[in-house]
Amino acid sequence: xxxxxxVATMDTKSREVLYLKACLKExxxxxxxxxxxxxxxxxxxxxINREKVxxxxxxxxxxxxxxxxxxxxxxxxxxxxxxxxxxxxxQGDISGVISLGGSMGTTLGTGVMRxxxxxxxxxxxxxxxxxxxxxxxxxxxxxxxxxxCDISGLNRITNRVLHNGAMAMAxxxxxxxxxxxxGKPLIFISTLGTTEACVQNVRDHLEKGGKEVVVFxxxxxxxxxxxxxxxxxxxxxxxxxxxxxxxxxxxxxxYDAGPARGxxxxxxxxxxxxxxxxxxFIVTGPINTAKQRFPNRSYHSHNAAITAVRTARNEMxxxxxxxxxxxxxxxxxxxxxxxxxxxxxFDSKEGPLYDPIAPExxxxxxxxxxxxxxxxxxxxxxxxxxxxxAALIQALEKFTGSL
Amino acid sequence: xxxxxxVATMDTKSREVLYLKACLKExxxxxxxxxxxxxxxxxxxxxINREKVxxxxxxxxxxxxxxxxxxxxxxxxxxxxxxxxxxxxxQGDISGVISLGGSMGTTLGTGVMRxxxxxxxxxxxxxxxxxxxxxxxxxxxxxxxxxxCDISGLNRITNRVLHNGAMAMAxxxxxxxxxxxxGKPLIFISTLGTTEACVQNVRDHLEKGGKEVVVFxxxxxxxxxxxxxxxxxxxxxxxxxxxxxxxxxxxxxxYDAGPARGxxxxxxxxxxxxxxxxxxFIVTGPINTAKQRFPNRSYHSHNAAITAVRTARNEMxxxxxxxxxxxxxxxxxxxxxxxxxxxxxFDSKEGPLYDPIAPExxxxxxxxxxxxxxxxxxxxxxxxxxxxxAALIQALEKFTGSL
Numbered sequence: 001x002x003x004x005x006x007v008a009t010m011d012t013k014s015r016e017v018l019y020l021k022a023c024l025k026e027x028x029x030x031x032x033x034x035x036x037x038x039x040x041x042x043x044x045x046x047x048i049n050r051e052k053v054x055x056x057x058x059x060x061x062x063x064x065x066x067x068x069x070x071x072x073x074x075x076x077x078x079x080x081x082x083x084x085x086x087x088x089x090x091q092g093d094i095s096g097v098i099s100l101g102g103s104m105g106t107t108l109g110t111g112v113m114r115x116x117x118x119x120x121x122x123x124x125x126x127x128x129x130x131x132x133x134x135x136x137x138x139x140x141x142x143x144x145x146x147x148x149c150d151i152s153g154l155n156r157i158t159n160r161v162l163h164n165g166a167m168a169m170a171x172x173x174x175x176x177x178x179x180x181x182x183g184k185p186l187i188f189i190s191t192l193g194t195t196e197a198c199v200q201n202v203r204d205h206l207e208k209g210g211k212e213v214v215v216f217x218x219x220x221x222x223x224x225x226x227x228x229x230x231x232x233x234x235x236x237x238x239x240x241x242x243x244x245x246x247x248x249x250x251x252x253x254x255y256d257a258g259p260a261r262g263x264x265x266x267x268x269x270x271x272x273x274x275x276x277x278x279x280x281f282i283v284t285g286p287i288n289t290a291k292q293r294f295p296n297r298s299y300h301s302h303n304a305a306i307t308a309v310r311t312a313r314n315e316m317x318x319x320x321x322x323x324x325x326x327x328x329x330x331x332x333x334x335x336x337x338x339x340x341x342x343x344x345x346f347d348s349k350e351g352p353l354y355d356p357i358a359p360e361x362x363x364x365x366x367x368x369x370x371x372x373x374x375x376x377x378x379x380x381x382x383x384x385x386x387x388x389x390a391a392l393i394q395a396l397e398k399f400t401g402s403l
Numbered sequence: 404x405x406x407x408x409x410v411a412t413m414d415t416k417s418r419e420v421l422y423l424k425a426c427l428k429e430x431x432x433x434x435x436x437x438x439x440x441x442x443x444x445x446x447x448x449x450x451i452n453r454e455k456v457x458x459x460x461x462x463x464x465x466x467x468x469x470x471x472x473x474x475x476x477x478x479x480x481x482x483x484x485x486x487x488x489x490x491x492x493x494q495g496d497i498s499g500v501i502s503l504g505g506s507m508g509t510t511l512g513t514g515v516m517r518x519x520x521x522x523x524x525x526x527x528x529x530x531x532x533x534x535x536x537x538x539x540x541x542x543x544x545x546x547x548x549x550x551x552c553d554i555s556g557l558n559r560i561t562n563r564v565l566h567n568g569a570m571a572m573a574x575x576x577x578x579x580x581x582x583x584x585x586g587k588p589l590i591f592i593s594t595l596g597t598t599e600a601c602v603q604n605v606r607d608h609l610e611k612g613g614k615e616v617v618v619f620x621x622x623x624x625x626x627x628x629x630x631x632x633x634x635x636x637x638x639x640x641x642x643x644x645x646x647x648x649x650x651x652x653x654x655x656x657x658y659d660a661g662p663a664r665g666x667x668x669x670x671x672x673x674x675x676x677x678x679x680x681x682x683x684f685i686v687t688g689p690i691n692t693a694k695q696r697f698p699n700r701s702y703h704s705h706n707a708a709i710t711a712v713r714t715a716r717n718e719m720x721x722x723x724x725x726x727x728x729x730x731x732x733x734x735x736x737x738x739x740x741x742x743x744x745x746x747x748x749f750d751s752k753e754g755p756l757y758d759p760i761a762p763e764x765x766x767x768x769x770x771x772x773x774x775x776x777x778x779x780x781x782x783x784x785x786x787x788x789x790x791x792x793a794a795l796i797q798a799l800e801k802f803t804g805s806l
Binding site (some may be wrong): 120130133139141144148156158159160169181203207217 | 426429441461474505522524526530532533535536540541542543544545546547548549550551552553555556557558559560561562564566567568570571572573574575577578580582583584589592606609615616617618619623624628629632636681705760769803804
């Protein structure tokens with residue numbers, strides 16, 4: 001059985017850490033403790049001490065303590081902890097990372113965890129798990145366990161919660177997943193619920209043809225995760241069906257995946273089909289906020305917290321230019337497919353954001369900005385029409401040379 | 404080995420559910436599937452079918468489908484699923500709940516999980532785990548596993564993530580925690596970091612004296628969890644040292660734990676010591692927002708997202724009346740201890756929110772509104788002074804009749 005790495009601040013949490021370690025040993029899991037505490041020495045010996053962690057972060061412990069800024073000291077220790085953890089991983093010494101803590105401990109523990117690939121077991125027992133966890137979880141599969149009470153002393157609550165966290169890790173380490181998809185060509189697709197009918201058609205067809213399909217939900221974190229994995233995995237083709245995160249990045253919507261969205265696959269040379277799916281709307285907060293921020297538009301209130309705001313016609317032209325630029329700079333095969341009948345379920349004859357002129361303006365701007373028209377395909381269908389899906393499948397077949 | 408309950412929508416996620424079930428079986432965990440899908444029938448037999456779930460929610464399946472409002476239909480199915488799950492639990496048929504899904508599936512799965520006590524294994528594999536999880540996790544110890552990509556089809560990502568979620572549950576079920584604290588008198592304490600020195604003094608003393616101490620962090624969810632557990636557990640005494648959530652409830656701060664905060668122990672008759680700890684500030688967002696919402700105050704910027712705003716003197720008088728009313732209506736022993744030297748680390752001579760007049764006004768208003776002065780103790784110390792902690796310990800000893 002491999003080791004689990006327990007990332008800890010032994011100056012403040014040694015009692016709770018020793019209990020967690022005892023639980024893991026109960027399940028037969030050997031533990032390496034990494035101490036990144038800044039305030040004081042660990043009361044017991046650890047596998048990787050804080051001096052070593054500080055040095056891996058580029059400073060001595062005395063330098064770290066002299067920084068006079070808790071946030072900056074923590075940053076050095078996180079960077080050091082990541083380096084130590086990755087060294088152990090490369091040497092084959094650890095098969096999981098577990099941690100426990102409040103706001104500082106969670107920043108430290110999840111900072112280390114986010115440096116590991118998807119599938120590698122990660123458990124964070126935290127007081128910070130019942131709130132916005134985006135900065136902690138990011139684009140990774142971190143198991144966040146809410147501690148309910150403070151992780152401060154041992155009692156009937158921390159006893160159960162720490163034990164459960166340890167055993168969740170033990171279970172994952174005892175039964176690692178088998179790789180079921182070796183050898184199948186891998187295809188990535190991006191979507192939202194409003195382009196789901198198209199995805200289902202394409203996915204079913206590809207899977208029946210022996211492809212492996214991974215679908216990403218373009219709500220910000222989804223697009224970011226997709227771009228990260230495009231770098232890591234050997235992806236045969238990308239169907240970027242929901243470029244909507246670009247809309248939100250440019251016009252200040254909530255589903256923003258950063259400035260690199262859309263460029264990673266093209267820069268790596270992954271064969272890519274771009275579709276302006278869901279670019280007909282900007283996602284923002286409650287309806288009243290939406291009306292203030294984007295006045296005089298069509299709106300669709302998805303629920304109390306989320307409103308879809310119709311993209312204006314001049315904004316559609318801006319988006320067309322962005323897509324053209326992406327396409328013009330690609331290092332691999334690339335094509336743009338435009339569904340002239342509407343870009344999402346909202347942008348359809350029955351939908352709340354329908355505007356039949358917008359696709360025309362979008363297509364005209366795209367045509368003008370594209371270096372080569374051969375990559376442009378204007379199809380007289382709605383994005384969720386089966387005929388549109390059929391055209392995408394045909395194009396993917398060409399790109400991947402099979403099916 | 405007991406069963407795990409797998410809460411699912413079999414109309415949309417049957418493939419992923421069957422894989423999750425196979426993973427659990429690999430670890431020797433028998434599975435009961437509860438289907439709460441509204442749109443269509445399960446393609447395979449399940450243990451608890453959707454007709455049964457709908458009926459447990461008070462409707463027929465046809466009535467649920469005829470409601471024409473997805474949110475309301477879901478509510479019926481959640482209530483039905485909770486009732487079915489609790490029946491199984493009472494009969495001793497299940498020892499864990501697991502689920503998977505997007506926004507609807509997560510609402511359903513965690514809705515069932517929140518009806519179970521802390522310590523009962525709960526795993527939610529979700530696309531919604533890297534964002535605000537408060538409405539899902541609430542005050543419970545739900546293990547949230549971020550799925551990274553959509554839970555839509557099986558591929559190298561969903562394969563690993565679903566397998567890890569299943570094995571986390573298997574580990575928890577195979578090694579249930581032992582109750583280490585049987586027979587020790589249980590004491591609850593509320594705090595924030597700004598009253599930590601006081602808590603450590605009190606806690607160390609109580610633990611050395613053979614007491615079991617549970618500490619709650621009063622950031623909204625913490626106070627709510629404490630009140631829920633006060634109802635469930637046999638608590639010998641409560642030291643409500645951080646009544647700050649009442650401040651935020653009344654004046655619109657971020658750490659609001661609802662209107663019942665402070666009343667549960669007193670209504671149940673649990674011996675309680677009330678301390679106005681951290682009532683010297685209201686917690687709100689970034690410094691600019693704080694200045695807009697609460698102009699002309701002292702401020703302390705805790706970090707970029709959190710600002711502590713000094714409570715005004717007239718607000719302190721309002722708070723004193725609220726505490727007096729709580730105390731006047733108690734069914735058990737109750738006392739108020741006021742640290743006249745300051746209510747938190749911020750409200751000290753070295754702190755950013757110090758106001759030596761505020762405790763005087765607070766004490767005067769309290770004296771006027773309290774039915775009996777014998778429960779009032781005005782001490783000439785700062786809340787974090789060892790002398791104040793010593794006085795609290797002495798009072799707790801009286802209440803619990805020991806130490």
